[in-house]
Amino acid sequence: MRIVFMGTPDFSVPTLTEIVSSGHEVVAVYTRAPKPAGRGREERKSPVHLAAEGFGIPVFTPKSLKGEAEQIVFASHDAELAIVVAYGLLLPKPILDAPEYGCLNLHGSLLPRWRGAAPIQRAVMAGDRQTGVMVMQMEEGLDTGPVAVGEVIPIGPDMTAGELHDVMMRLGADLMGRALAALQRGSLDFTPQTEDGTIYAKKIEKAEARIDWSLPAQDVHNHIRGLSPFPGAWFEIELAGKPVRVKALRSTMGEGPGEPGTLLDDLTIACGEGAVRLTQVQREGKGAMDAATFLRGAGSLPQTVR
Known part of the structure:
Protein backbone atom coordinates (compact mmCIF):
# COMPACT_ATOMS: atom_id res chain seq x y z
CA MET A 1 0.00 0.00 0.00
CA ARG A 2 1.01 3.63 -0.53
CA ILE A 3 1.27 5.02 2.99
CA VAL A 4 2.03 8.35 4.66
CA PHE A 5 3.48 7.81 8.13
CA MET A 6 3.04 10.48 10.82
CA GLY A 7 4.92 10.24 14.13
CA THR A 8 7.59 11.88 16.25
CA PRO A 9 9.09 10.13 19.34
CA ASP A 10 10.89 6.83 19.94
CA PHE A 11 7.50 5.21 20.52
CA SER A 12 6.67 5.66 16.82
CA VAL A 13 9.84 4.22 15.30
CA PRO A 14 9.12 0.46 15.62
CA THR A 15 5.80 0.91 13.81
CA LEU A 16 7.50 2.77 10.95
CA THR A 17 10.10 0.00 10.79
CA GLU A 18 7.39 -2.68 10.74
CA ILE A 19 5.56 -0.97 7.87
CA VAL A 20 8.72 -0.60 5.78
CA SER A 21 9.93 -4.15 6.46
CA SER A 22 6.50 -5.52 5.46
CA GLY A 23 7.03 -4.18 1.96
CA HIS A 24 4.65 -1.23 1.99
CA GLU A 25 5.59 1.92 0.09
CA VAL A 26 5.98 4.76 2.58
CA VAL A 27 5.82 7.75 0.26
CA ALA A 28 6.27 10.42 2.94
CA VAL A 29 6.93 10.80 6.65
CA TYR A 30 5.50 13.68 8.66
CA THR A 31 7.09 14.56 11.99
CA ARG A 32 7.57 17.51 14.31
CA ALA A 33 10.18 20.06 13.25
CA PRO A 34 13.69 19.90 14.78
CA LYS A 35 14.03 21.67 18.13
CA PRO A 36 17.02 23.22 19.93
CA ALA A 37 18.35 20.78 22.51
CA GLY A 38 21.40 20.13 24.66
CA ARG A 39 23.95 22.59 26.00
CA GLY A 40 24.78 23.92 22.56
CA ARG A 41 21.07 24.37 21.74
CA GLU A 42 21.64 22.78 18.36
CA GLU A 43 18.56 21.73 16.45
CA ARG A 44 17.82 18.05 17.04
CA LYS A 45 15.75 15.95 14.65
CA SER A 46 13.05 13.71 16.07
CA PRO A 47 13.65 9.92 16.31
CA VAL A 48 11.15 9.39 13.48
CA HIS A 49 12.91 12.00 11.33
CA LEU A 50 16.22 10.17 11.75
CA ALA A 51 14.66 6.78 11.07
CA ALA A 52 12.95 8.05 7.91
CA GLU A 53 16.22 9.46 6.59
CA GLY A 54 17.82 6.08 7.23
CA PHE A 55 15.14 4.48 5.05
CA GLY A 56 15.52 7.18 2.38
CA ILE A 57 11.94 8.43 2.81
CA PRO A 58 11.09 12.12 2.18
CA VAL A 59 10.43 13.96 5.45
CA PHE A 60 7.97 16.83 6.00
CA THR A 61 7.93 18.99 9.14
CA PRO A 62 5.05 21.50 8.88
CA LYS A 63 4.21 23.52 11.98
CA SER A 64 0.52 23.07 11.20
CA LEU A 65 -1.71 21.19 8.78
CA LYS A 66 -4.57 23.65 8.93
CA GLY A 67 -3.46 25.70 5.92
CA GLU A 68 -4.62 24.99 2.37
CA ALA A 69 -1.05 24.88 1.02
CA GLU A 70 -0.02 22.07 3.41
CA GLN A 71 -3.23 20.19 2.69
CA ILE A 72 -2.54 20.33 -1.06
CA VAL A 73 0.98 18.96 -0.46
CA PHE A 74 -0.43 16.15 1.69
CA ALA A 75 -3.02 15.20 -0.94
CA SER A 76 -0.32 15.20 -3.63
CA HIS A 77 1.28 12.11 -2.04
CA ASP A 78 -1.72 10.17 -3.40
CA ALA A 79 -1.56 7.83 -0.40
CA GLU A 80 -4.06 5.03 0.14
CA LEU A 81 -3.65 5.29 3.90
CA ALA A 82 -2.08 7.44 6.62
CA ILE A 83 -0.76 5.83 9.80
CA VAL A 84 -0.41 8.06 12.85
CA VAL A 85 1.61 7.14 15.95
CA ALA A 86 2.20 9.92 18.52
CA TYR A 87 2.57 12.61 15.85
CA GLY A 88 1.75 15.62 18.02
CA LEU A 89 -0.21 17.79 15.57
CA LEU A 90 -3.96 18.03 15.09
CA LEU A 91 -5.23 16.56 11.82
CA PRO A 92 -8.02 18.65 10.26
CA LYS A 93 -10.78 17.04 8.20
CA PRO A 94 -9.15 17.61 4.76
CA ILE A 95 -6.11 15.62 5.98
CA LEU A 96 -8.24 12.85 7.52
CA ASP A 97 -10.24 12.53 4.30
CA ALA A 98 -7.37 12.69 1.80
CA PRO A 99 -6.22 9.01 1.81
CA GLU A 100 -8.58 6.44 0.29
CA TYR A 101 -8.75 4.45 3.54
CA GLY A 102 -8.43 7.44 5.87
CA CYS A 103 -6.04 7.57 8.82
CA LEU A 104 -5.28 4.76 11.27
CA ASN A 105 -3.97 5.67 14.70
CA LEU A 106 -2.07 3.52 17.22
CA HIS A 107 -3.24 4.58 20.68
CA GLY A 108 -1.74 3.50 24.00
CA SER A 109 -4.80 2.69 26.10
CA LEU A 110 -7.93 0.56 26.20
CA LEU A 111 -10.29 3.07 24.62
CA PRO A 112 -12.48 4.79 25.61
CA ARG A 113 -10.47 4.92 28.86
CA TRP A 114 -7.60 7.41 28.71
CA ARG A 115 -8.27 9.40 25.59
CA GLY A 116 -5.77 12.19 25.19
CA ALA A 117 -2.12 13.14 25.43
CA ALA A 118 -0.66 11.01 28.25
CA PRO A 119 -2.49 7.66 28.41
CA ILE A 120 0.53 5.60 29.50
CA GLN A 121 1.48 7.80 32.46
CA ARG A 122 -2.13 8.37 33.56
CA ALA A 123 -2.94 4.66 33.59
CA VAL A 124 0.01 3.96 35.90
CA MET A 125 -0.67 7.00 38.10
CA ALA A 126 -4.28 5.87 38.52
CA GLY A 127 -3.16 2.43 39.67
CA ASP A 128 -4.77 0.62 36.73
CA ARG A 129 -3.96 -3.08 36.68
CA GLN A 130 -4.16 -3.33 32.91
CA THR A 131 -4.09 -1.17 29.82
CA GLY A 132 -3.43 -1.86 26.15
CA VAL A 133 -2.77 -0.68 22.62
CA MET A 134 -5.44 -0.21 19.98
CA VAL A 135 -5.63 0.57 16.28
CA MET A 136 -8.46 2.99 15.58
CA GLN A 137 -9.85 4.96 12.64
CA MET A 138 -9.23 8.65 13.20
CA GLU A 139 -12.00 11.23 13.10
CA GLU A 140 -12.23 14.86 14.15
CA GLY A 141 -12.97 14.08 17.81
CA LEU A 142 -10.11 13.40 20.23
CA ASP A 143 -9.49 9.61 20.12
CA THR A 144 -13.20 9.01 19.52
CA GLY A 145 -13.00 6.95 16.31
CA PRO A 146 -14.06 3.32 15.90
CA VAL A 147 -11.60 0.64 17.03
CA ALA A 148 -10.35 -2.18 14.81
CA VAL A 149 -7.97 -4.31 16.90
CA GLY A 150 -6.34 -4.17 20.32
CA GLU A 151 -4.15 -6.01 22.81
CA VAL A 152 -4.46 -6.00 26.60
CA ILE A 153 -1.29 -5.41 28.64
CA PRO A 154 -1.09 -6.15 32.38
CA ILE A 155 0.49 -3.47 34.59
CA GLY A 156 2.64 -4.98 37.36
CA PRO A 157 2.51 -3.52 40.88
CA ASP A 158 5.95 -1.87 40.56
CA MET A 159 5.97 -1.32 36.78
CA THR A 160 7.01 2.17 35.67
CA ALA A 161 5.56 4.20 32.84
CA GLY A 162 8.88 3.81 31.03
CA GLU A 163 8.70 0.03 31.19
CA LEU A 164 5.08 0.06 30.04
CA HIS A 165 6.01 2.44 27.19
CA ASP A 166 8.61 -0.05 25.91
CA VAL A 167 6.18 -2.98 26.02
CA MET A 168 3.53 -0.96 24.17
CA MET A 169 6.04 0.26 21.61
CA ARG A 170 6.94 -3.26 20.52
CA LEU A 171 3.45 -4.74 20.77
CA GLY A 172 1.92 -1.75 18.98
CA ALA A 173 4.20 -2.16 15.96
CA ASP A 174 3.16 -5.81 15.63
CA LEU A 175 -0.50 -4.88 16.08
CA MET A 176 -0.37 -2.26 13.33
CA GLY A 177 1.32 -4.77 11.03
CA ARG A 178 -1.52 -7.22 11.59
CA ALA A 179 -4.10 -4.48 11.05
CA LEU A 180 -2.53 -3.56 7.70
CA ALA A 181 -2.54 -7.18 6.58
CA ALA A 182 -6.22 -7.45 7.49
CA LEU A 183 -7.00 -4.21 5.65
CA GLN A 184 -5.37 -5.55 2.50
CA ARG A 185 -7.47 -8.73 2.78
CA GLY A 186 -10.61 -6.65 3.24
CA SER A 187 -11.21 -8.13 6.69
CA LEU A 188 -10.42 -5.16 8.99
CA ASP A 189 -13.64 -4.44 10.85
CA PHE A 190 -14.30 -1.45 13.09
CA THR A 191 -16.41 -1.20 16.25
CA PRO A 192 -17.71 2.21 17.42
CA GLN A 193 -16.56 3.32 20.85
CA THR A 194 -19.00 3.80 23.68
CA GLU A 195 -18.81 6.82 25.96
CA ASP A 196 -18.99 4.68 29.11
CA GLY A 197 -15.81 4.84 31.19
CA THR A 198 -14.27 7.68 29.20
CA ILE A 199 -11.43 9.45 31.04
CA TYR A 200 -9.25 12.21 29.58
CA ALA A 201 -5.49 11.66 29.92
CA LYS A 202 -4.36 15.25 30.20
CA LYS A 203 -0.78 16.29 29.48
CA ILE A 204 1.68 15.87 32.36
CA GLU A 205 2.49 19.26 33.90
Whole structure:
Protein backbone atom coordinates (compact mmCIF):
# COMPACT_ATOMS: atom_id res chain seq x y z
CA MET A 1 0.00 0.00 0.00
CA ARG A 2 1.01 3.63 -0.53
CA ILE A 3 1.27 5.02 2.99
CA VAL A 4 2.03 8.35 4.66
CA PHE A 5 3.48 7.81 8.13
CA MET A 6 3.04 10.48 10.82
CA GLY A 7 4.92 10.24 14.13
CA THR A 8 7.59 11.88 16.25
CA PRO A 9 9.09 10.13 19.34
CA ASP A 10 10.89 6.83 19.94
CA PHE A 11 7.50 5.21 20.52
CA SER A 12 6.67 5.66 16.82
CA VAL A 13 9.84 4.22 15.30
CA PRO A 14 9.12 0.46 15.62
CA THR A 15 5.80 0.91 13.81
CA LEU A 16 7.50 2.77 10.95
CA THR A 17 10.10 0.00 10.79
CA GLU A 18 7.39 -2.68 10.74
CA ILE A 19 5.56 -0.97 7.87
CA VAL A 20 8.72 -0.60 5.78
CA SER A 21 9.93 -4.15 6.46
CA SER A 22 6.50 -5.52 5.46
CA GLY A 23 7.03 -4.18 1.96
CA HIS A 24 4.65 -1.23 1.99
CA GLU A 25 5.59 1.92 0.09
CA VAL A 26 5.98 4.76 2.58
CA VAL A 27 5.82 7.75 0.26
CA ALA A 28 6.27 10.42 2.94
CA VAL A 29 6.93 10.80 6.65
CA TYR A 30 5.50 13.68 8.66
CA THR A 31 7.09 14.56 11.99
CA ARG A 32 7.57 17.51 14.31
CA ALA A 33 10.18 20.06 13.25
CA PRO A 34 13.69 19.90 14.78
CA LYS A 35 14.03 21.67 18.13
CA PRO A 36 17.02 23.22 19.93
CA ALA A 37 18.35 20.78 22.51
CA GLY A 38 21.40 20.13 24.66
CA ARG A 39 23.95 22.59 26.00
CA GLY A 40 24.78 23.92 22.56
CA ARG A 41 21.07 24.37 21.74
CA GLU A 42 21.64 22.78 18.36
CA GLU A 43 18.56 21.73 16.45
CA ARG A 44 17.82 18.05 17.04
CA LYS A 45 15.75 15.95 14.65
CA SER A 46 13.05 13.71 16.07
CA PRO A 47 13.65 9.92 16.31
CA VAL A 48 11.15 9.39 13.48
CA HIS A 49 12.91 12.00 11.33
CA LEU A 50 16.22 10.17 11.75
CA ALA A 51 14.66 6.78 11.07
CA ALA A 52 12.95 8.05 7.91
CA GLU A 53 16.22 9.46 6.59
CA GLY A 54 17.82 6.08 7.23
CA PHE A 55 15.14 4.48 5.05
CA GLY A 56 15.52 7.18 2.38
CA ILE A 57 11.94 8.43 2.81
CA PRO A 58 11.09 12.12 2.18
CA VAL A 59 10.43 13.96 5.45
CA PHE A 60 7.97 16.83 6.00
CA THR A 61 7.93 18.99 9.14
CA PRO A 62 5.05 21.50 8.88
CA LYS A 63 4.21 23.52 11.98
CA SER A 64 0.52 23.07 11.20
CA LEU A 65 -1.71 21.19 8.78
CA LYS A 66 -4.57 23.65 8.93
CA GLY A 67 -3.46 25.70 5.92
CA GLU A 68 -4.62 24.99 2.37
CA ALA A 69 -1.05 24.88 1.02
CA GLU A 70 -0.02 22.07 3.41
CA GLN A 71 -3.23 20.19 2.69
CA ILE A 72 -2.54 20.33 -1.06
CA VAL A 73 0.98 18.96 -0.46
CA PHE A 74 -0.43 16.15 1.69
CA ALA A 75 -3.02 15.20 -0.94
CA SER A 76 -0.32 15.20 -3.63
CA HIS A 77 1.28 12.11 -2.04
CA ASP A 78 -1.72 10.17 -3.40
CA ALA A 79 -1.56 7.83 -0.40
CA GLU A 80 -4.06 5.03 0.14
CA LEU A 81 -3.65 5.29 3.90
CA ALA A 82 -2.08 7.44 6.62
CA ILE A 83 -0.76 5.83 9.80
CA VAL A 84 -0.41 8.06 12.85
CA VAL A 85 1.61 7.14 15.95
CA ALA A 86 2.20 9.92 18.52
CA TYR A 87 2.57 12.61 15.85
CA GLY A 88 1.75 15.62 18.02
CA LEU A 89 -0.21 17.79 15.57
CA LEU A 90 -3.96 18.03 15.09
CA LEU A 91 -5.23 16.56 11.82
CA PRO A 92 -8.02 18.65 10.26
CA LYS A 93 -10.78 17.04 8.20
CA PRO A 94 -9.15 17.61 4.76
CA ILE A 95 -6.11 15.62 5.98
CA LEU A 96 -8.24 12.85 7.52
CA ASP A 97 -10.24 12.53 4.30
CA ALA A 98 -7.37 12.69 1.80
CA PRO A 99 -6.22 9.01 1.81
CA GLU A 100 -8.58 6.44 0.29
CA TYR A 101 -8.75 4.45 3.54
CA GLY A 102 -8.43 7.44 5.87
CA CYS A 103 -6.04 7.57 8.82
CA LEU A 104 -5.28 4.76 11.27
CA ASN A 105 -3.97 5.67 14.70
CA LEU A 106 -2.07 3.52 17.22
CA HIS A 107 -3.24 4.58 20.68
CA GLY A 108 -1.74 3.50 24.00
CA SER A 109 -4.80 2.69 26.10
CA LEU A 110 -7.93 0.56 26.20
CA LEU A 111 -10.29 3.07 24.62
CA PRO A 112 -12.48 4.79 25.61
CA ARG A 113 -10.47 4.92 28.86
CA TRP A 114 -7.60 7.41 28.71
CA ARG A 115 -8.27 9.40 25.59
CA GLY A 116 -5.77 12.19 25.19
CA ALA A 117 -2.12 13.14 25.43
CA ALA A 118 -0.66 11.01 28.25
CA PRO A 119 -2.49 7.66 28.41
CA ILE A 120 0.53 5.60 29.50
CA GLN A 121 1.48 7.80 32.46
CA ARG A 122 -2.13 8.37 33.56
CA ALA A 123 -2.94 4.66 33.59
CA VAL A 124 0.01 3.96 35.90
CA MET A 125 -0.67 7.00 38.10
CA ALA A 126 -4.28 5.87 38.52
CA GLY A 127 -3.16 2.43 39.67
CA ASP A 128 -4.77 0.62 36.73
CA ARG A 129 -3.96 -3.08 36.68
CA GLN A 130 -4.16 -3.33 32.91
CA THR A 131 -4.09 -1.17 29.82
CA GLY A 132 -3.43 -1.86 26.15
CA VAL A 133 -2.77 -0.68 22.62
CA MET A 134 -5.44 -0.21 19.98
CA VAL A 135 -5.63 0.57 16.28
CA MET A 136 -8.46 2.99 15.58
CA GLN A 137 -9.85 4.96 12.64
CA MET A 138 -9.23 8.65 13.20
CA GLU A 139 -12.00 11.23 13.10
CA GLU A 140 -12.23 14.86 14.15
CA GLY A 141 -12.97 14.08 17.81
CA LEU A 142 -10.11 13.40 20.23
CA ASP A 143 -9.49 9.61 20.12
CA THR A 144 -13.20 9.01 19.52
CA GLY A 145 -13.00 6.95 16.31
CA PRO A 146 -14.06 3.32 15.90
CA VAL A 147 -11.60 0.64 17.03
CA ALA A 148 -10.35 -2.18 14.81
CA VAL A 149 -7.97 -4.31 16.90
CA GLY A 150 -6.34 -4.17 20.32
CA GLU A 151 -4.15 -6.01 22.81
CA VAL A 152 -4.46 -6.00 26.60
CA ILE A 153 -1.29 -5.41 28.64
CA PRO A 154 -1.09 -6.15 32.38
CA ILE A 155 0.49 -3.47 34.59
CA GLY A 156 2.64 -4.98 37.36
CA PRO A 157 2.51 -3.52 40.88
CA ASP A 158 5.95 -1.87 40.56
CA MET A 159 5.97 -1.32 36.78
CA THR A 160 7.01 2.17 35.67
CA ALA A 161 5.56 4.20 32.84
CA GLY A 162 8.88 3.81 31.03
CA GLU A 163 8.70 0.03 31.19
CA LEU A 164 5.08 0.06 30.04
CA HIS A 165 6.01 2.44 27.19
CA ASP A 166 8.61 -0.05 25.91
CA VAL A 167 6.18 -2.98 26.02
CA MET A 168 3.53 -0.96 24.17
CA MET A 169 6.04 0.26 21.61
CA ARG A 170 6.94 -3.26 20.52
CA LEU A 171 3.45 -4.74 20.77
CA GLY A 172 1.92 -1.75 18.98
CA ALA A 173 4.20 -2.16 15.96
CA ASP A 174 3.16 -5.81 15.63
CA LEU A 175 -0.50 -4.88 16.08
CA MET A 176 -0.37 -2.26 13.33
CA GLY A 177 1.32 -4.77 11.03
CA ARG A 178 -1.52 -7.22 11.59
CA ALA A 179 -4.10 -4.48 11.05
CA LEU A 180 -2.53 -3.56 7.70
CA ALA A 181 -2.54 -7.18 6.58
CA ALA A 182 -6.22 -7.45 7.49
CA LEU A 183 -7.00 -4.21 5.65
CA GLN A 184 -5.37 -5.55 2.50
CA ARG A 185 -7.47 -8.73 2.78
CA GLY A 186 -10.61 -6.65 3.24
CA SER A 187 -11.21 -8.13 6.69
CA LEU A 188 -10.42 -5.16 8.99
CA ASP A 189 -13.64 -4.44 10.85
CA PHE A 190 -14.30 -1.45 13.09
CA THR A 191 -16.41 -1.20 16.25
CA PRO A 192 -17.71 2.21 17.42
CA GLN A 193 -16.56 3.32 20.85
CA THR A 194 -19.00 3.80 23.68
CA GLU A 195 -18.81 6.82 25.96
CA ASP A 196 -18.99 4.68 29.11
CA GLY A 197 -15.81 4.84 31.19
CA THR A 198 -14.27 7.68 29.20
CA ILE A 199 -11.43 9.45 31.04
CA TYR A 200 -9.25 12.21 29.58
CA ALA A 201 -5.49 11.66 29.92
CA LYS A 202 -4.36 15.25 30.20
CA LYS A 203 -0.78 16.29 29.48
CA ILE A 204 1.68 15.87 32.36
CA GLU A 205 2.49 19.26 33.90
CA LYS A 206 5.74 20.05 35.74
CA ALA A 207 3.78 21.20 38.77
CA GLU A 208 2.48 17.64 39.24
CA ALA A 209 5.93 16.15 39.73
CA ARG A 210 6.54 17.07 43.38
CA ILE A 211 5.68 14.19 45.74
CA ASP A 212 2.97 14.82 48.33
CA TRP A 213 3.90 12.57 51.26
CA SER A 214 0.53 13.26 52.94
CA LEU A 215 -1.18 11.00 50.39
CA PRO A 216 -1.66 7.28 51.04
CA ALA A 217 1.41 5.17 50.26
CA GLN A 218 -0.24 3.43 47.30
CA ASP A 219 -1.02 6.80 45.69
CA VAL A 220 2.55 8.01 46.25
CA HIS A 221 3.94 4.78 44.78
CA ASN A 222 1.69 5.09 41.72
CA HIS A 223 2.72 8.73 41.31
CA ILE A 224 6.42 7.84 41.38
CA ARG A 225 6.23 4.99 38.88
CA GLY A 226 3.81 6.89 36.62
CA LEU A 227 6.31 9.75 36.21
CA SER A 228 9.38 7.53 35.80
CA PRO A 229 11.66 8.13 34.01
CA PHE A 230 10.28 11.47 32.80
CA PRO A 231 9.70 14.03 34.15
CA GLY A 232 10.45 12.19 37.40
CA ALA A 233 8.58 12.61 40.68
CA TRP A 234 10.78 14.52 43.14
CA PHE A 235 11.23 15.58 46.75
CA GLU A 236 13.71 17.67 48.72
CA ILE A 237 16.11 16.40 51.38
CA GLU A 238 18.63 18.39 53.40
CA LEU A 239 22.20 17.17 52.85
CA ALA A 240 25.22 18.91 54.38
CA GLY A 241 22.97 21.76 55.45
CA LYS A 242 21.57 22.42 51.97
CA PRO A 243 18.26 21.42 50.36
CA VAL A 244 18.82 18.96 47.51
CA ARG A 245 16.24 17.91 44.96
CA VAL A 246 16.03 14.16 44.41
CA LYS A 247 13.99 12.32 41.79
CA ALA A 248 12.37 9.07 42.84
CA LEU A 249 12.64 6.73 39.85
CA ARG A 250 11.64 3.39 41.37
CA SER A 251 9.77 2.46 44.51
CA THR A 252 7.83 -0.30 46.18
CA MET A 253 5.44 -0.46 49.09
CA GLY A 254 7.22 -0.15 52.45
CA GLU A 255 6.33 -0.72 56.09
CA GLY A 256 6.22 1.37 59.24
CA PRO A 257 4.16 4.20 60.74
CA GLY A 258 5.21 7.82 61.04
CA GLU A 259 4.34 11.40 60.18
CA PRO A 260 4.25 12.04 56.43
CA GLY A 261 7.77 12.63 55.12
CA THR A 262 9.52 10.86 58.02
CA LEU A 263 12.57 8.78 57.06
CA LEU A 264 11.89 5.43 58.72
CA ASP A 265 14.67 3.16 57.52
CA ASP A 266 17.17 3.63 54.72
CA LEU A 267 14.96 5.24 52.06
CA THR A 268 11.62 4.11 53.44
CA ILE A 269 9.45 7.20 53.88
CA ALA A 270 6.21 7.48 55.80
CA CYS A 271 3.13 8.65 53.94
CA GLY A 272 -0.36 9.74 54.99
CA GLU A 273 -1.17 6.03 55.28
CA GLY A 274 1.60 3.44 55.22
CA ALA A 275 5.06 3.97 53.72
CA VAL A 276 6.97 3.80 50.44
CA ARG A 277 10.48 2.40 49.99
CA LEU A 278 12.55 4.12 47.32
CA THR A 279 14.79 1.70 45.41
CA GLN A 280 16.25 3.98 42.70
CA VAL A 281 16.77 7.73 42.87
CA GLN A 282 18.57 10.51 41.04
CA ARG A 283 20.18 13.36 42.93
CA GLU A 284 20.22 16.62 40.97
CA GLY A 285 23.28 16.88 38.76
CA LYS A 286 24.01 13.16 39.00
CA GLY A 287 22.91 9.94 37.28
CA ALA A 288 20.37 7.42 38.46
CA MET A 289 21.54 5.20 41.34
CA ASP A 290 20.16 2.53 43.61
CA ALA A 291 19.19 3.41 47.19
CA ALA A 292 22.33 1.89 48.73
CA THR A 293 24.62 3.98 46.52
CA PHE A 294 22.69 7.14 47.33
CA LEU A 295 22.89 6.47 51.07
CA ARG A 296 26.65 5.85 50.95
CA GLY A 297 27.21 9.23 49.31
CA ALA A 298 24.65 11.21 51.28
CA GLY A 299 26.33 11.08 54.69
CA SER A 300 24.17 11.94 57.68
CA LEU A 301 20.47 12.04 56.80
CA PRO A 302 17.80 14.28 58.34
CA GLN A 303 14.74 12.83 60.04
CA THR A 304 12.32 14.05 57.37
CA VAL A 305 12.11 14.91 53.68
CA ARG A 306 9.92 17.49 52.00
